[in-house]
Amino acid sequence: MRHGQGRARRAVAALVAVLTWAALLAGAAGCTSGRTDGLGLDGVFGKPRAPEEIIRVSPGDGSKAVRPDGRLRVWAADGRLESVSVVRTQDAQDAPVAGHITANGTAWEPDEAKLALSAEYSVDAVALDGLGRRSARHTTFTTYVPAQRFIGYVTPENRSTVGTGMIVSLTFSREIEDRAAVERAIRVTAKPAVEVRPHWFGKQRLDFRPEQYWKPGTRVTIDLRLRDVEGAPGVYGLQSKKISFTVGRSQVSLVDATRHTMEVRRDGDLLATVPITAGAPKTTTYNGKMVVMEMYEVTRMNGQTVGFGGEYDIPDVPHAMKLTESGTFLHGNYWAPDAPGNVNVSHGCVGLRDVKGGGSDTPAGWFFDRSLIGDVVEVVHSKDKTVAPDNGLGGWNMGWNEWKAGSMVK
Numbered sequence: 001m002r003h004g005q006g007r008a009r010r011a012v013a014a015l016v017a018v019l020t021w022a023a024l025l026a027g028a029a030g031c032t033s034g035r036t037d038g039l040g041l042d043g044v045f046g047k048p049r050a051p052e053e054i055i056r057v058s059p060g061d062g063s064k065a066v067r068p069d070g071r072l073r074v075w076a077a078d079g080r081l082e083s084v085s086v087v088r089t090q091d092a093q094d095a096p097v098a099g100h101i102t103a104n105g106t107a108w109e110p111d112e113a114k115l116a117l118s119a120e121y122s123v124d125a126v127a128l129d130g131l132g133r134r135s136a137r138h139t140t141f142t143t144y145v146p147a148q149r150f151i152g153y154v155t156p157e158n159r160s161t162v163g164t165g166m167i168v169s170l171t172f173s174r175e176i177e178d179r180a181a182v183e184r185a186i187r188v189t190a191k192p193a194v195e196v197r198p199h200w201f202g203k204q205r206l207d208f209r210p211e212q213y214w215k216p217g218t219r220v221t222i223d224l225r226l227r228d229v230e231g232a233p234g235v236y237g238l239q240s241k242k243i244s245f246t247v248g249r250s251q252v253s254l255v256d257a258t259r260h261t262m263e264v265r266r267d268g269d270l271l272a273t274v275p276i277t278a279g280a281p282k283t284t285t286y287n288g289k290m291v292v293m294e295m296y297e298v299t300r301m302n303g304q305t306v307g308f309g310g311e312y313d314i315p316d317v318p319h320a321m322k323l324t325e326s327g328t329f330l331h332g333n334y335w336a337p338d339a340p341g342n343v344n345v346s347h348g349c350v351g352l353r354d355v356k357g358g359g360s361d362t363p364a365g366w367f368f369d370r371s372l373i374g375d376v377v378e379v380v381h382s383k384d385k386t387v388a389p390d391n392g393l394g395g396w397n398m399g400w401n402e403w404k405a406g407s408m409v410k
Contacts, residue, residue: 163372
């Protein structure tokens with residue numbers, strides 16, 4: 001009898017356990033009807049939620065033509081981020097995008113807010129949901145491709161050795177409306193260090209120089225960070241590059257238009273006094289400091305190209321060095337051999353005695369062989385005005401305070 005009673009009690013206990021488990025299951029199933037987090041039996045014991053429910057990315061997967069001010073963000077809708085990797089592909093080159101996961105682990109943000117233009121971004125993220133289950137997600141989006149771009153043409157050339165008077169000059173391919181933004185995107189630095197300041201001449205030219213001529217041996221670096229800078233509405237910069245040049249020895253030549261002489265000084269010491277001819281009374285030479293911009297062994301000079309009529313057209317002017325955009329040169333003169341040192345006969349240029357074809361043992365040949373782009377030629381005692389600061393590299397004719405006032409960044 002006791003054995004039968006024991007079996008009965010065990011049967012009742014088993015039945016109670018089955019009924020209790022069934023009730024629990026029914027309750028669990030019933031309470032999922034009001035939940036919004038997607039958990040339930042499937043969530044606890046079955047398949048996890050889709051990765052896009054756990055890991056959110058903005059801009060969305062497959063987005064196109066995203067503007068540069070579009071916000072790149074990755075966050076976990078549930079749980080925390082374990083890792084995030086973002087790669088930017090631009091001009092067929094991949095580059096990682098620096099960023100960080102926030103302290104609470106719920107979001108990732110880029111270190112630089114703006115997006116690059118004409119680029120594809122790839123995002124790979126791994127997160128742990130609230131129950132510790134790992135999810136991974138891969139998304140891509142592309143950014144806006146501008147229809148209009150601008151570039152800056154830089155003087156002097158990369159890796160060149162120049163004279164002590166060289167001015168860094170950028171001429172832009174389009175008018176710049178937001179000059180402050182473009183100015184901020186360009187850095188000109190010197191080693192040994194010296195203050196270098198910018199000055200705008202209109203909307204398409206930006207020059208840089210120190211207060212005084214560069215010291216010989218200075219290395220100057222121009223860092224262009226113009227890529228994706230909006231210089232005008234809908235017009236974005238294209239360049240991201242560095243240019244450098246070295247300052248050679250100091251050579252400054254003083255042309256006295258009244259005395260018909262040019263004193264050539266190297267590192268402060270007088271090398272020679274050379275006879276010259278300057279502009280005739282009706283076509284005088286500019287006064288002021290001019291910088292050698294270009295050098296030609298031989299070039300053609302036609303008065304019609306600089307605003308004169310048919311007064312001259314010389315096909316083989318030797319040892320020519322361009323000093324202004326308006327057409328002032330320092331050059332060899334073989335057609336008026338008695339003029340240098342005696343009388344001013346030119347149409348505004350500075351002439352040195354030379355021979356047809358150019359001779360190395362003539363005053364013009366001697367000076368040409370000892371000159372660099374960036375050397376300074378200063379004219380005094382001419383019956384003309386001072387050359388304009390934007391006529392060639394004439395910025396040395398502007399006072400330092402006035403020069404600094406030409407910056408758009410205050």
